[in-house]
Amino acid sequence: MSSTTRRVKLATLVPDFYKAMIELDRVSDEGLDPKLAHLVRIRASQINGCAYCTDMHSLDLLQFGTDQQQRITLLPVWREAKNFYTDQEKAALQLAEAITLVSVDHVPDDVYEVAAQAFEEKELAQLIALIITINMWTRVGVSGKMEPGHYKP
Template identity: 65%
Template sequence: MSTTTRRRIKLATHAPEFYQALIALDEVSATGLDPKLAHLVRIRAAQLNGCAYCLDMHALDAVHEGDTGQRVNLVATWREARKFYTEQEQAALELTEAITLISVDHVPDEKYDIAAKVFDDKELAQLIGLIIMINAWTRVGVTCRLEPGHYQPS
């Protein structure tokens, strides 16, 4: 990593139309999904992508909206802590990892099928959209070096 800090742009300032389109897409990305599940998906993708800003935001939102700190803290090791997560949440986390790490093994049928068994087609489509959306946001956060610690849940 470079020892010199380089200027990082703010997309909201320099590409406002694109940024607003991301916000609009984000607003519909979790429609119909359990909010706790949606936050777990966002948290896991943020962890995998190394986006401290998104991880901070969605962990705070999850707790603010009634999830437990224990579940939020354990999501990185959800396989070892399965008893804390529903079957749907486990399937969603599995699919989140497959889509987020798509360059590793694409999205294997067996991982897709796990989610397809516990979500109806509409829910599965929404889940895929949510995962794609949080991956877009984490890339904004990492690329623009958004700093955690300033976000407050509304």
């Protein structure tokens, strides 16, 4: 299959599904720090190879100031750049990676426990919902070959 193969547009052809995704997205991060939510979205998008979502959420995070640029740049190596992230953010990123790569190790108990210690139960549930939702969106982006550079915050 060539790279010029036309891809279906889910928003046009299955609008009810797309509207449901938008609603999931709307409620998935309620009560979470928006900067943390965007970091998690960016990291899952990077892992899944979704350039559109990586671009989108990076631009969204940059709305919080230029000091976020270095945190975005270092995100693929956050474990080595740990001074740039709070303990709560590190717990969220670790959980995001485990859920995103669920087929590798499922979600190890130790990873879950670190997140459970860092978040109140309701926040943890919201974080899990957010991670599940961004993983769904990245599959929309990757399967549709959505290109970065078109999103405006």
